[in-house]
Amino acid sequence: MIKAAEQVAYPLTGYFSNLVSDYLEANQKLAPFYTHPPNIDGIKAAMAARDLFNTPTVALVNALNKQYENATAVDAVTANIQSLKESKTYTVTTAHQPNLFTGPLYFIYKIAHAIALSRSLNKQIPGAHFVPVYYMGSEDADLEELGFVTIGGQKLVWQTKQTGAVGRMIVDAELLSLIKLIEGQIGVSVHGAAWVSLLKQSFTIGKTIAQATFEIVHHLFGEYGLVVVQPDSPELKSLFTSVIEKELITCFSNNAVQQTIKNLSVHYKVQAAGREINLFYLQGNKRERIVQTSAGFEVAALGLKFTTQQILQDVQNNPACYSPNVILRGVFQETILPNVAFVGGGGELAYWLELKQVFAEAAVPYPVLLLRNSFLLVTAKQAQQLQKMQISTINLFKGRPQVIIDSFVKANSSHHLQINAQMAAIEAQYTLVKEQAAGIDASLVDHIEALAHKQAQKLLQVQKKMLRAEKRKFEAEQQQITKIMEQLFPGGSLQERTENIADWYKIYGTHFVSAIVEKSDDFSKGFTLLYLND
Numbered sequence: 001m002i003k004a005a006e007q008v009a010y011p012l013t014g015y016f017s018n019l020v021s022d023y024l025e026a027n028q029k030l031a032p033f034y035t036h037p038p039n040i041d042g043i044k045a046a047m048a049a050r051d052l053f054n055t056p057t058v059a060l061v062n063a064l065n066k067q068y069e070n071a072t073a074v075d076a077v078t079a080n081i082q083s084l085k086e087s088k089t090y091t092v093t094t095a096h097q098p099n100l101f102t103g104p105l106y107f108i109y110k111i112a113h114a115i116a117l118s119r120s121l122n123k124q125i126p127g128a129h130f131v132p133v134y135y136m137g138s139e140d141a142d143l144e145e146l147g148f149v150t151i152g153g154q155k156l157v158w159q160t161k162q163t164g165a166v167g168r169m170i171v172d173a174e175l176l177s178l179i180k181l182i183e184g185q186i187g188v189s190v191h192g193a194a195w196v197s198l199l200k201q202s203f204t205i206g207k208t209i210a211q212a213t214f215e216i217v218h219h220l221f222g223e224y225g226l227v228v229v230q231p232d233s234p235e236l237k238s239l240f241t242s243v244i245e246k247e248l249i250t251c252f253s254n255n256a257v258q259q260t261i262k263n264l265s266v267h268y269k270v271q272a273a274g275r276e277i278n279l280f281y282l283q284g285n286k287r288e289r290i291v292q293t294s295a296g297f298e299v300a301a302l303g304l305k306f307t308t309q310q311i312l313q314d315v316q317n318n319p320a321c322y323s324p325n326v327i328l329r330g331v332f333q334e335t336i337l338p339n340v341a342f343v344g345g346g347g348e349l350a351y352w353l354e355l356k357q358v359f360a361e362a363a364v365p366y367p368v369l370l371l372r373n374s375f376l377l378v379t380a381k382q383a384q385q386l387q388k389m390q391i392s393t394i395n396l397f398k399g400r401p402q403v404i405i406d407s408f409v410k411a412n413s414s415h416h417l418q419i420n421a422q423m424a425a426i427e428a429q430y431t432l433v434k435e436q437a438a439g440i441d442a443s444l445v446d447h448i449e450a451l452a453h454k455q456a457q458k459l460l461q462v463q464k465k466m467l468r469a470e471k472r473k474f475e476a477e478q479q480q481i482t483k484i485m486e487q488l489f490p491g492g493s494l495q496e497r498t499e500n501i502a503d504w505y506k507i508y509g510t511h512f513v514s515a516i517v518e519k520s521d522d523f524s525k526g527f528t529l530l531y532l533n534d
Contacts, residue, residue, distance in 0.1 A: 001508050001515045003380070003533050006393060007526035010371070013397045015494055015527075019268040019353070020346040020371060024524070029267050033260065033353040035366040039523060040124060042283045046340035047090060055338040056239045057084050063235040064227065071218055071221045076225035080131040084227075084338065088128045091227075092118045094343040094372065095135040095333060097142075098167050098213035099160055100175075101182075101199060103147045103497040106345060106372065108516060111217070115224045116520035130340075134217055135229045135333050138167020139280070139323045141287045149178070152185050153490065164285030165323075167210030167232055171203045177204065182502060190308070192506030196229035199249040200510075220513055231332065232282075237319035240332050243362050244279065244315050244322050246348040248290075248297065253278045253327050256357040264354060271350035278327040287323055330355055331362045341368040371524045375516070376488060376495055379505065380534045387486050389422045389477065393529065394531065401485040408477060423459050427452065 023030050026037065027308040036042035040524075046122050064081045083089045094110040102108060104414045106510040118132040140146065146166050147158040156178045179199050202215040214228050215464030231237075246252055257274045264270060280287045288301040296307040306314060315322060324332045330352060333339065344352065352369050358365040379388070386396070395404050430452035437444040490498045504512045519530060 001511050001533055002163055002519060002530050004157060004521060004531040006529045006531070008393055008397060009526050010374075010524075012394065013527050016346050017089070017269070017350065019350055022268075023349060023353070023369075024371060025532060030353065033264060033356055034369055035303065035356060036368045038368055038370050040121075044125070045436050046365065046368050047125075050090060050338055050340055051087075053365050056336065057089075058240055059235065060336055061085055065232055066235065067214070067228075067230055067233070071215070072222070074218070074222035074225075077218070077222050077227060080225045080227050081331060083129050083131060084245070087130065089131060089338060090128060091131045091133045091337045091339045092121065092341045092343065093133040093135050093333065093337060093339050093367075095137055095329075095348075097137040097146050098209050099146050099149070100178075100209075102205075102213075102216065102501055103146065103149060105499050105501060106374070108220075108501050108513070109496060109520070110343055110345070110372045111221055111226060111372070112513075112516045112520045113524075115221065115226060115517050116223075116373075117341060117343065117370070117522045120522035132221075132224065132226045133229055133337060133339070134221070134226055135231060135337070136167065136210060136213065138213075138230060138232050138331070139165045139282065139287060140167070143169075146329055149500050149502075150490075150498050151182055151500050154185070154453055157183055162285060165232070165287045167208060167213075167230075168282075168285045169209045171205055171207045171209065171212060173205070175203060176205070186502055186506040189506045191509035192193050192502070194509060195502050195505045224517060229337070230337070232320065232323075234320040236336050237322060239336050240322075240324075241315050241319050243328070243331060243335065243364075244319070245322075246362070247277060247279055247328065248292075248311060248315070251276055251292070252361045253331075253358045256361045257327055257354055260354050260357050268350075270354070271347060272326045272354060274327040275325070278325045280323040280325060282323045305316055305340060326351060327355065327358060331359060334359070334364050334367060335362075339365075339367050341370055343370045343372050345372050372476040373498050373520050373524055374494070374496060374527045375519070376527070376529045377533050378488065380532060382487060383531050385480060389481050389483075389484070393483070396488070397527075401482045404481050404485065408481065423456060426455060426459070430455070 010016045010024055018031070023038075035188055054206045059291060061081055061084050068077070068081070084091075092114045094114040096107055096110060099107055102511070113130070113133070114132040118130040121128070121130040141164055143158070143160075143163070143166055147160070149156050157172050158178060160169065160172055162172070179196065182199065183196045187196050198216060198219060199258045202219070210230055210232065214230060217226070217228050254274050254276050261270050261273065275289070277290050277416055278289050281290050281302060281304065283302050284300060288299050291298050291300065296305065297311045298305050330342070342352065349369050349371055356366055377444075389408060391404055391408075395407060398404060430448060434448045434452075488495060501512070508515070515530075519528065521528075
């Protein structure tokens with residue numbers, strides 16, 4: 001399936017922030033904001049810290065066994081779950097919301113990275129065992145972000161009237177109508193039909209989105225031993241009650257994160273600001289803010305009011321009703337899992353770098369942070385077109401077709417379109433005139449410099465007009481370049497942020513998943529271009 005692979009340093013792509021680039025390059029400005037470096041030494045240090053923490057692994061395994069009761073048994077998954085009881089078993093975790101039908105490709109890439117890193121660590125660190133985990137953020141209530149999928153360039157939106165936590169939403173007729181549309185697009189191919197069959201099998205009327213997502217992820221990655229954790233669980237939430245109580249009584253997470261944000265914002269844009277209380281209240285599908293009042297606590301949108309004593313009792317009686325937001329979600333994750341590494345995107349790394357002190361206040365180990373792998377999939381036909389259009393890898397990541405078109409025209413025109421030499425000659429003449437005038441009247445220097453600048457601007461305008469005129473002779477090539485750039489960077493964004501696995505599963509079937517796992521790095525070395533066979 002994969003003919004060749006090529007890597008580009010993340011900063012050279014232009015798609016990653018200065019914060020992410022500095023983190024990858026171990027810039028000392030970021031050293032105060034994380035605990036362990038993203039390398040094998042960092043993993044070993046995280047293991048040592050984790051050994052000192054009493055992870056509730058027996059309760060975790062019991063909860064996982066319950067979640068997997070009705071799942072198709074896969075030996076690799078069963079063995080990994082049971083291994084979590086062992087003191088030298090650790091997890092490598094990635095987290096994501098239950099995007100509709102797995103959403104954009106990076107959902108797949110994140111999980112593949114966690115699997116690849118676990119494999120690598122199992123080879124590099126004898127005596128320890130590493131389990132890949134997908135932690136499902138099913139309590140997220142942003143349906144506008146999660147409730148659509150793009151297949152074949154067409155955006156399909158789930159037109160449901162349901163609101164609240166997306167993972168608790170129910171598969172309905174409107175969602176099934178989207179599967180029908182997908183079947184019409186890809187169902188004619190063998191692998192496309194298989195993908196549609198998997199969707200129909202996983203997303204059935206009355207099933208929750210969380211359960212449907214669990215099933216499809218388990219089907220795709222179960223053979224690799226991936227363990228799916230659904231944290232929206234009374235059993236798992238009960239393991240977090242002490243932190244929930246501390247947050248309600250002291251607002252510790254907001255106090256901890258605000259100073260970090262102040263320090264981090266000196267050099268970088270802040271990702272997540274947090275709230276006074278970084279917890280939501282879950283009731284049915286509703287997920288609403290908890291606010292402290294003079295009388296205790298209130299969830300206004302649900303009509304709930306508590307005294308301090310009442311809410312602390314409610315935490316004990318109904319732990320599943322308390323949902324951490326972005327500031328506390330990682331602490332919950334690291335409380336219930338024996339985790340040593342977290343694989344996330346650039347945005348996730350940005351907000352995790354705000355949380356070191358929050359973890360310290362909660363007395364929970366902070367993991368190694370790793371930027372997830374990124375891929376650009378290039379078909380054989382596209383590779384031929386890139387070669388024909390003389391588009392280098394670096395130019396490819398300029399992201400703007402116009403830049404590439406200009407470069408192509410300049411390289412292939414029979415005319416000389418640059419006037420740098422002429423401009424340099426004119427600049428030299430003005431320099432001589434300026435020196436001559438300065439000896440006569442120093443006040444003339446500014447006037448001559450203004451004339452030189454004006455003349456240079458006029459010449460640049462001439463150069464642009466020459467290029468514009470020459471580009472008309474390359475109309476066909478311009479259209480080809482624009483077309484291939486839109487294919488590789490749909491809407492001017494990265495392919496992995498738009499396209500769905502269906503576009504590739506229909507061609508390669510399960511080989512697509514295995515190829516991505518095999519090509520995933522353990523410690524991210526660069527943005528990877530994968531050149532595919534027909």
